[in-house]
Amino acid sequence: MNKVNIAEKFSAFTEYWSPKIAGELNGQQVKLVKFKGPFIWHYHEHEDELFYVVKGSFTMEFRDKNVEINEGEFIIVPKGVEHKPDAKDEVWIMLFEPASTLNTGNTENELTKKELDIV
């Protein structure tokens, strides 16, 4: 039952697209991740995913539209919906999602992170 300071945690790592676990509750995890550049198209078969922007902004691309998410905003991507985050500049994201969620969803490749570090 210690508090977590988000900015401190983000200062503890530099890699992009590599979510770190910052908290766990009810089978869900709070993950912190830095995005920069384009990610890949993917979806999560079983998990809805929340992206909250702590710092910066990014574009969530869907097959039928793009949504720009700015600091202090979040978006929930329902399971099954293809999406592709793209960040022109570095952006800090807090994710809420089930502990089982893989970062690349249905598309496993060299970007896939299976064993997440705790930050």
Place this chain on the structure above:
Amino acid sequence: MNKVNIAEKFSAFTEYWSPKIAGELNGQQVKLVKFKGPFIWHYHEHEDELFYVVKGSFTMEFRDKNVEINEGEFIIVPKGVEHKPDAKDEVWIMLFEPASTLNTGNTENELTKKELDIV
């Protein structure tokens, strides 16, 4: 799949201790709530609860210690743990918890909110 601007949502209501639903995913809800003054001692039998401070600060009292939570910080209170939030000044909180979570936990009284509005 529309984004949610947290500050806009907080501007849409003024009551204290009355959580509003801002999002739902995986059986969990994102709730926005304003605290001011002391709340009551309570615990949640089945639900862990995350408190993230969007604006301001507050003290989370536990039976054995107090933790001051500031802007950009969160704390996870595990199920079964008695807690009592106390905010000297108005504070804006984003909660992440199961949809079933009652604000007053095991202690139902006039502060209990059973039907939450969507903000």
